[in-house]
Amino acid sequence: MLDLTLIPSIGATLPELRVNRHWIGGAFVRSGDAAWSERFSPSHGTVVSRSAVGTIQDSEAAITAARAAFDDGRWSQLPGKARATVLLKVADLIEANTDRMALIETLESGKPITQARGEVSGAADLWRYAASLARTLHGDSHNSLGSDILAVVLKEPIGVVSIITPWNFPFWILSQKLPFALAAGCTCVVKPSELTPSTTVILCDLLQEAGLPPGVVNIVLGYGQPVGATLASHSDVDMVTFTGSTAVGRGIASAASITLKKVALELGGKNPQVIFPDADLESAADAVTFGVYFNVGQCCNSGSRIIVHEDIAEAFTARVVELSKQVAFGDPLDPTTQVGAIVSPEHGQKIDAYVTAAAKAGATVALGGKLLDIPGLTQQFYQPTIVTNVTPDMAIAREEVFGPVLTILTFRTLDEALALVNDADYGLSAGVWSENVHTCLQFARAAQAGTVWTNTWMDGFPEVTFGGVKQSGLGREIGRYGLDEFMEIKSLVMRIGRTRAPWVRPR
Secondary structure, three states, X not given: OOOOEEEOOOOOOOOXXXXXXXXXXXXXXXXXXXXXXXXXXXXXXXXXXXXXXXXXXXXXXXHHHHHHHHHOOOOOOOOHHHHHHHHHHHHHHHHHOHHHHHHHHXXXXXXXXXXXXXXXXXXXXXXXXXHHHHHHOXXXXXXXXXXXXXXXXXXXXXXXXXXXXXXXXXXXXXXXXHHHHHHHOOEEEEEXXXXXXXXXXXXXXXXXXXXXXXXXXXXXXXXXXXXXHHHHHOOOOOEEEEEOOHHHHHHHHHHHXXXXXXXXXXXXXXXXXXXXXXXXXXXXXXXXXXXXHHHHHOXXXXXXXXXXXXXXXXXXXXXXXHHHHHOEEEOOOOOOOOEOOOOOHHHHHHHHHHHHHHHHOOOEEEEOOOEEOOOOOOOOEEOOEEEEOOOOOOHHHHOOOOOOEEEEEEEOOHHHHHHHHHOOOEEOEEEEEOOOHHHXXXXXXXXXXXXXXXXXXOOOOOOOXXXXXXXXXXXXXXXXXXXXXXXXXXXXXXXXXXXXXXXXXXX
16 A cells, blocks of 8 residues: 555535526526436535536527627616626625635536635636726727827627636636626526535626626536537627637537637646756655645646756656645545545546556656545546656656546756657646746746746746646636627727818819
């Protein structure tokens, strides 16, 4: 048995089964065919929620409600102050309901309760920041085009937005999208993951209590086929924003191309951290350990690819192994737990297949590499895993494992490190650890990634925009650029007085 830190079941009494229905036009409704899906807790193995399964007709009804709400101006034509007031009330209500939302998110996703509370309560800050943008939204003016011309560039809400969210951070990622779309004046149709729908449905009550007009936000539960496909392809939808795998993102983009609607995609990552010998190695080792096990590694920003200088590789790896054994894996309802369950048995098998294939290809499993047996819990826990002697061509070094698996490669020079960093299909995040500011700046400018962290990992703020390059996605979220994603640009050119010379001249 590995010397790991395991938290057995605390034997908590689970809440009553939660029932979720669609939210369309300001009311909860059943599915057209009365179908339901059940969600088993990945950590406890019991059914914790039952949700309606949407049809094409349900999806179209939600789109129709959002279209009507946008076209009649009940939200899009409100002053920014009025929209901001509602968003601020929502933020307050999220904080007031954090505990009940965090509990169901923990049960549906398997993440630790402390992390779920932080995710839900932290999301309130995204709503507050979006509210500030609603009041400060502005375009440009051009007063230098001549004495007879004045031009204004206007920003207008793009219209009806489909929002498709994933299972790994269901409420946080929703809050990276929805309040910014609302701040812009858009109306929305949301499809949460069928695995973690409940916090999105709870939000409906909060939106209504905050005074959001009916039809401005609509929620359809169910699967990618047919709900997601309908939301991506329907002609009455002006934009679709999606977070999830790169493979599904390609399908979303293809479906949206039928009507040439705008697409924003936040997709996968294979995020590297480069460790130089002059770094604060203790801080780096702790951040690497956090970066790979946070949310069980089921995170697009997971720091799963470490590139460490060969002079310190052995000692640094040993320290990360030591720290990994101290990370608490187990019952997510125990406040001391740091890492919970894998979202599904099938996903656990996929993670294990990457590790097994790497070992067969010559890599060394320095720690872990198997399922965990934790008393009183399911078999959906995977050991903290560190794989060394990895070569850049191995699948485990190139593809998104989406689990608690760290791969370690080595380098000799900055140029070699950058070549390894950029030799990837993805470009979401990257990190560098060095006390030399010149090294950090040179790395940051050359790394092909939407975010570069220096001497830290996964620090984020509502003000700082987020998104990827290459196959990590299109567009940006949060920050002012995140608001701009939901805007259309209109140029207004005005001639002052009758100064235009006639084009048709009398004979």
